[in-house]
Amino acid sequence: MGETSAHEFKFLIVDEASRGSYVKVKDGPRGWIIAQVVEVTRSNVAYSISIIDENNSEARERVLGLARVIGVTTGGRLAMPTNPPRPGDPVLRADAPLIEMALGLSKGNLYIGLLEGHDLKVRLEADSFVQKHCSILAKTGSGKSYTAAVVLEELLERGVALLIIDPHGEYASMKQKNTKGDFAKYDVTPRGYDVTVYSPANKTTAPHADRFLRFNGKNLTARELSAMLPEDVTNSQRGVLYEAIKILASDGGTYELEDVIAQAEKDTSKAKWGLIGHLEALEELGIFSGKATELGELLQRGKASVIEMTGVPPDLQGMIVAKLLSDLFEARKRGLVNPGMVVVEEAHNYIPERGSGRAASTPVIRTIAAEGRKFGLGLLVISQRPARVDKNVISQCNTQIILRVTNPNDLRALSKGIEGMSSELEGDIKRLPPGTAMLVSNEIEHPVTVKIRPRKSRHGGVSTPIVGCERARAAAGAARGAKPGSSLVSGTKTVPDGGPKEKKEASGGFLRKILGK
């Protein structure tokens, strides 16, 4: 309708074409112009301010679409259009093969969901996905961990080795089959995966861990230990460490972390105390005690090793990730371990942007982002605060999966860090419904909106109901004749401490008992 250009055109919608869907217009005898509907408007001249006329019986409603041109197909390839479509030409709904070809969706083998508005499978290319890194960014509760697990399931099925840094213990549930979801619509068969849960802590803090993560604590070099220390440890504190280890090493015998601490204590400077605090925290955790974990064991083809950080203080988590990933990257460079992908959940804690925190793990994760591709070590970073994650790392990610983001700082960070991000896309990201993602990747021609498929394995990141629990406790108190306010303490006994899922079920069961059902 009206004026058209090689970039966009308006058209009259007579059937249906929702925002985000794809349409086509014939481009001479050779091919099709493919375009995406970016806006749909409804108008009626009878209700237009300038022509208010109560006697006008010819009032007609029109639905207009604004479509942005993606390209034109010529000889099975997509090119940039040079001619605008002709006004008056029919606009048709684009068919699956044309969309796949135009968006570059047909090449991949990692099935992550369906293209919004068209029941078309969106697939990413596994090799490039792993080698060129990915980030999953969105506000809390919008489905980051769920989406990450969908991608990880696909990677495991392609035989990729995974190492997952899991601060909240959400990934152990990948062992089990999912029972909730529209599996038929998405063509998904539930199943569990080969997952081993490692804890850097001990049996008391991580009773359900399959194994414990341990480092070799004998004859640690000053460089090794220094790389584990948080970034804010001063040069004079590091100096105390180098001095202590120099003395121990000159003795020629075997020394362990406790010997380093004892030696550092003999230092006369005040700087020693900050250093000793960090070393003692490591010693207490026991990460250097017992038999060291084999690095090769952590990257096995088609298997996931989950490093579960629950119960480990945040600064120690950074120190552990620093050592683990440095050792792994060195081993990978020398071909001593399998290639694979490292997944960093809650990445703002392990690679904080300058000014929003410090972590010992920042340098090594930056190195993997910059050089991992050459050595077959990929990176998947996940965060709820894009503005607080190191931009150096985000900008190295070739694939971005973005779910709903509303915080203006985070949206700005996305615009800055991601190529091809427009203000229009920002608007779309603010409006994304849960479980729907915007996929931006160098492998696909254009950002696409994807409804993420149901997980095959069980999701572990279940929210704990707070209001529901309070009600159950209040009801429990009332049933015993106590004031609702006084029931909180005894009420807590009715909720076992076994994790979010158990809490939900326990409170539900308790209510049923009270209500006699």
Ligand SMILES: Nc1ncnc2c1ncn2[C@@H]1O[C@H](COP(=O)(O)OP(=O)(O)OP(=O)(O)O)[C@@H](O)[C@H]1O
């Ligand atoms: N694609 C999806 N299909 C079905 N349910 C989903 C989907 N994505 C998310 N959910 C549901 O939304 C909830 C929140 O998802 P998830 O735990 O992945 O959020 P998150 O962004 O990782 O949150 P947080 O920032 O707290 O880690 C989950 O309990 C899950 O059941």
Ligand SMILES: [Mg+2]
């Ligand atoms: Mg999460």
